[in-house]
Amino acid sequence: MGLLECCARCLVGAPFASLVATGLCFFGVALFCGCGHEALTGTEKLIETYFSKNYQxxxxxxxxxxxxxxxxxxxxxxxxxxxxxxxxxxxYTTGAVRQIFGDYKTTICGKGLSATFVGITYALTVVWLLVFACSAVPVYIYFNTWTTCQSIAFPSKTSAGIGTLCADARMYGVLPWNAFPGKVCGSNLLSICKTAEFQMTFHLFIAAFVGAAATLVSLLTFMIAATYNFAVLKLMGRGTKF
Known part of the structure; x- marks a missing residue:
């Protein structure tokens, strides 16, 4: 068997679903964690600079x-x-192993390990659904603030007075209700929206949300692939004596 033929057989049986899911998982987690970390730091600076002067x-x-x-x-x-x-x-469960080394030779430990991966992946998918939903909350808050700023910048598009258009951090539970001032209104809010800090933090939260979505897709792909792998592993192990 030549080198090219051997490589071709490996590629035919390669676990492409797992490869794609792994790449998507690494990309999504890196985007979610990196951007999320910096977005939280930016939020901290915005709160302490514009929305409250009292550290408590x-x-x-x-x-x-x-x-x-x-x-x-x-x-x-x-x-x-x-x-x-x-x-x-x-x-481990790819067809490339069977094509190169012959029939699958599974063990009880191997099948048990594969079943464990299936269970853990199902649990992680459910947990990450909650993480994905939570990652949408700061995007919603920043989008509402940005929309309010747009109304202030273009007053002809709204019937409300500019001075009554505010962003209140207290209404989202970010600050306690006794925090002062807790909210910023009118032209002051518009000046905040124009700062690089606000723009960067807003876009970082969007990127973190996209990363959470990519990670969720990768987990769903992993879940399908792991379930299929376990089924194949169990089927190939039938009739095998250990």
């Missing part, structure tokens, strides 16, 4: 942000490791 008002928020940033570090490490393990599991 946003002390709890800062603690929550820092906690989420540490969670992001762990999430990135876990998914990069888990994605690599799922890719290895995909290669």
């Amino acid at each position: 008002d946003y002390e709890y928020l800062i603690n929550v942000i820092h906690a989420f940033q540490y969670v992001i570090y762990g999430t990135a490490s876990f998914f990069f490791l888990y994605g690599a393990l799922l890719l290895a599991e995909g290669f």
